[in-house]
Amino acid sequence: MAGETYEVVTKGKLSPALVNALDGYFVARFDRGFSHLVGECPDQERLHGLLRLLRDMNIELVSINTVLR
Numbered sequence: 001m002a003g004e005t006y007e008v009v010t011k012g013k014l015s016p017a018l019v020n021a022l023d024g025y026f027v028a029r030f031d032r033g034f035s036h037l038v039g040e041c042p043d044q045e046r047l048h049g050l051l052r053l054l055r056d057m058n059i060e061l062v063s064i065n066t067v068l069r
Helices: 016-021 044-056
Strands: 004-011 025-031 034-041 061-066
Touching (some): 004 044, 044 061
Antiparallel strands (some): 004 034, 004 061, 025 034
């Protein structure tokens, strides 16, 4: 099964240290108070791991979007 690319939008600006901890994700842009993370997930477990990490750090999730190729 091929992985999907996702854009995960969070409220606020993420620190460089946190972004480095999000292995495989990068901040595509930051505007209007939202960070737009983009990365490929080879499977759903990887996506769920990212979401758990954001939850555990009390980072507010705004949306999760599949990036069309």
